[in-house]
Amino acid sequence: MDTSIAVTNKAGDKPTRVRRESSLSRLLPSRSAKLIVGLIIAGVIILWGIVGPLLVGDPHAISTDAFAPPGPNHWLGTTQTGQDVWTQVAYGTRGSLIIGFVVGILATVLSAFFGVLGAYIGGAVDEGFALFTNVALVIPGLPLVIVIGNYVPQNQRGLFLIAVVLAITSWAGSARVLRSVTLSLRNRDYVSASRVSGEKTWRVLVVEILPNLIPVMASQFVFAIIFAILGEAGLSFLGLGASNTFTLGTILFQAYNDLALTQGAWWWFVPPGLVIALFGCALSLINFSIDEIINPKLRNQTRAARKAWGLTAEQIKRLEKEDVK
Amino acid sequence: MTTLEFRNVVKRYKVRGAGRSNELLAVNDVSFTLESGKTIALVGQSGSGKSTIAKLLLQLERPSSGQILLDGRPIRHRGKGLRDYRHQVQMVFQDPFASLNPYHTIAHHLARPLRLHGRARTRDQLEAGVARLLERVRLTPTGEYANKHPHELSGGQRQRVAIARALAPEPTMLIADEPVSMLDVSIRLGVLNLLAGLQREENLGVLYITHDLATARHFSDEILVMYKGQIVERGPADDVILHPQHEYTKLLAAAAPNPELRLQQLAGA
Numbered sequence A: 001m002d003t004s005i006a007v008t009n010k011a012g013d014k015p016t017r018v019r020r021e022s023s024l025s026r027l028l029p030s031r032s033a034k035l036i037v038g039l040i041i042a043g044v045i046i047l048w049g050i051v052g053p054l055l056v057g058d059p060h061a062i063s064t065d066a067f068a069p070p071g072p073n074h075w076l077g078t079t080q081t082g083q084d085v086w087t088q089v090a091y092g093t094r095g096s097l098i099i100g101f102v103v104g105i106l107a108t109v110l111s112a113f114f115g116v117l118g119a120y121i122g123g124a125v126d127e128g129f130a131l132f133t134n135v136a137l138v139i140p141g142l143p144l145v146i147v148i149g150n151y152v153p154q155n156q157r158g159l160f161l162i163a164v165v166l167a168i169t170s171w172a173g174s175a176r177v178l179r180s181v182t183l184s185l186r187n188r189d190y191v192s193a194s195r196v197s198g199e200k201t202w203r204v205l206v207v208e209i210l211p212n213l214i215p216v217m218a219s220q221f222v223f224a225i226i227f228a229i230l231g232e233a234g235l236s237f238l239g240l241g242a243s244n245t246f247t248l249g250t251i252l253f254q255a256y257n258d259l260a261l262t263q264g265a266w267w268w269f270v271p272p273g274l275v276i277a278l279f280g281c282a283l284s285l286i287n288f289s290i291d292e293i294i295n296p297k298l299r300n301q302t303r304a305a306r307k308a309w310g311l312t313a314e315q316i317k318r319l320e321k322e323d324v325k
Numbered sequence B: 001m002t003t004l005e006f007r008n009v010v011k012r013y014k015v016r017g018a019g020r021s022n023e024l025l026a027v028n029d030v031s032f033t034l035e036s037g038k039t040i041a042l043v044g045q046s047g048s049g050k051s052t053i054a055k056l057l058l059q060l061e062r063p064s065s066g067q068i069l070l071d072g073r074p075i076r077h078r079g080k081g082l083r084d085y086r087h088q089v090q091m092v093f094q095d096p097f098a099s100l101n102p103y104h105t106i107a108h109h110l111a112r113p114l115r116l117h118g119r120a121r122t123r124d125q126l127e128a129g130v131a132r133l134l135e136r137v138r139l140t141p142t143g144e145y146a147n148k149h150p151h152e153l154s155g156g157q158r159q160r161v162a163i164a165r166a167l168a169p170e171p172t173m174l175i176a177d178e179p180v181s182m183l184d185v186s187i188r189l190g191v192l193n194l195l196a197g198l199q200r201e202e203n204l205g206v207l208y209i210t211h212d213l214a215t216a217r218h219f220s221d222e223i224l225v226m227y228k229g230q231i232v233e234r235g236p237a238d239d240v241i242l243h244p245q246h247e248y249t250k251l252l253a254a255a256a257p258n259p260e261l262r263l264q265q266l267a268g269a
Ligand SMILES: Nc1ncnc2c1ncn2[C@@H]1O[C@H](COP(=O)(O)OP(=O)(O)OP(=O)(O)O)[C@@H](O)[C@H]1O
Pocket: B013, B014, B015, B024, B025, B026, B044, B045, B046, B047, B048, B049, B050, B051, B052, B053
């Protein structure tokens, strides 16, 4: 996946260098507005989720000031029981982020284990893992979650349990993608070449194959976070969320239950909704720019641009063939 | 003197066709011996089994039957025996755009085999080893090339890196599978001359796999002609080209009417 290419001159053997980059910077798209906007929004929200709860008071504290609109005492108004919405949103953001990252990490680990390892080992292991992945893929997520939610008593339904349930129902799709990418990578000549050099099997996987999977896995990690935060919000809204913990979903659930809508208390449900929407947008923007690295077709490398670098028709054709791979 | 012998080697692939599974005889009862200091050219049309022979020699595939012998002893498939084998037999792949990992620097590609085969241990030794290898394939200044990534090099330069990597373990046998077919015509001869020079210096045994009769004749002592998995003709290079016996070789020779002229064209380009 070249982000730049060496332009060959007439003599053929001495290229004029276009650009030099380190391994890491080659994984990042160059100065993409999408990426920067996404990183800034996500960064602000994450920072808010970490710092916010430290600055505000007790989110459970009730007062007589019920359904107060936003004002100097309560920046985002109060709830039916006079709780401060600003305080709740701070805790809720932290709760949702924790769910998001725990699910992101768990789903990535699971999909890497079943997708990459199976495809790399091949044979019966691959077939077993692929079968298991396909079974996991068709398990209907929501009903499973509802069953588990009903089975586990409410006071034991913590943040971590919800995260595990969401991770279990979300890793399989990524695993399938990773499997097919790994199957194609492990047949590349450079993998055979490192085996011929005498590289150990596990090192071939870790040093030669895994780095080339990083962009795909990063994109899947980001997607898993979006999925988890939205999924948790959905579960909470159905009353199946984590108990005793604030998440953006549980705030929305409370607001809905306590008739915030009919009371016209928009300040109760708009802020948590907005945080979810903004964070989802930001992560999607980041994901789009990662996609541009993975899929060169989306990249700004058109025929015209390549001609301008002085490539011959043959070289352009070859590059286009590489793109299709 | 080292010898690498292919004795009655057969390689079958299972191919899954529409519904039924078939067997494909990629290599059918092939025998030959590579000797250090000699170059054997393996020519044949696409799909005749040339790359399969390379893969078998490199232990990337196992023969279905038959034996591969190094210095008269059957080769080992695992552990120290395999490492010793890789020490002796190395390969240059056909496509230099595919045989180098886009993620890693040139230095990584050369330092790994140096370290794996105990040619260098400390950082300084590795750096010196990489520089020495790059110098041998005429990629200077070496410091500049070492830190580049494959995509920053031309096809010819990449193939030189691939040759350097194959030389790193200091092998006695080199398998070159169509080492120049992906390169621009104008730089092919440069790479082939480099290979020939290294072969003389190191007294390597070389298996040169190619489609091109002209370079096969010029660079090798002996030619094996492959057709549908079998060797249909073999002999000293000039004999095979000038007095082809088998129908298929005649066809090949006729398709490239004047090898001498073609070589001059290559050199002149
Ligand atoms: N892994 C495999 N599975 C099934 N069939 C294979 C496999 N590898 C090679 N073959 C088949 O074996 C035959 C010989 O292939 P091989 O790659 O050795 O040909 P070749 O002489 O190197 O051709 P070329 O000149 O195009 O490189 C072909 O018919 C090919 O389709």
